[in-house]
Amino acid sequence: MYYTIDFKNTTIRFKDEGKGTVVVLLHGYLESLEIWSEFSADLAERCRVVSIDLPGHGKSGVIENVHTMELLAKAVKSVMDHLNIDKYFMVGHSLGGYVALAYLGLFPECLSGFSLFHSHPLADSNETIENRKREIKLVKNGKKDLIYTVNIPKAFATDNLEKFSEQVDYAKEIAMDISEEGIIAVLNGMINRPDRSDILSRTSLPFLWILGGKDNYIPYEVIVKKVELPKQGKLITLENSGHMGFMEEKKKSLNAILGFLVR
Secondary structure, eight states: OEEEEEETTEEEEEEEEOOSSEEEEEOOTTOOGGGGHHHHHHHTTTSEEEEEOOTTSTTOOOOSSSOOHHHHHHHHHHHHHHTTOOOEEEEEETHHHHHHHHHHHHOGGGEEEEEEESOOSOOOOHHHHHHHHHHHHHHHTTOHHHHHHHHHHHHSOGGGTTTTHHHHHHHHHHHHTSOHHHHHHHHHHHHTOOOOHHHHHHOOSOEEEEEETTOSSSOHHHHHHHOOOOTTEEEEEETTOSSOHHHHTHHHHHHHHHHHHHO
16 A cells, blocks of 8 residues: 655655565665565565655655755654554665665664665765766756666666566656656765765674675675675675666565565
């Protein structure tokens, strides 16, 4: 079922399905909760799944010119407070992982454990910041379509593009519906986010890190050398996935998440 709540003079949409252990799914940049649709339906057979449209994405409104990761985390917290759920697991895809790490900093007492799915704790590199600024300029010049027509196919492993052509088109449709203001706000927020490597390495919470062996956005060999896993951390590599493992290797991803939740 879909629901909405009011948050900071706008609307936040979320979906609540299934029963049991609660897991919160946070989507990535240029996505919405709909990106999880098949994955969340399978997960909801075993768990209670709350998936949320982050502000400026999907059916959730834009709040400010800059959507910091902390602001997005507070929007998520408002949904969970509305549901009267005080303990849960959190899975964040890409941008959603940045939000999950902000959540860890703000509300650690609410988390039973968390997973970064094709995400990491590092701040943006200078190169990434320049790329994001270029995207902001494109959006302001009315060329939003250039972003998702390039970014979405790049999110899949190159040798998976033909096999997952329907999923690529579906992801493009989701991205198409995101407002210019929403894109700019979250790009500004990602540019300004801090490095959270320390808070990740120090956490005592169970942590699952899922990476794609063929990720065009997060080079596997580079990132694993830069990030220190916490004591209760586990790394799972999806050898045949790019940046969209919950589609490219859905069964393996599902088993990894379920194994993490019930361990």
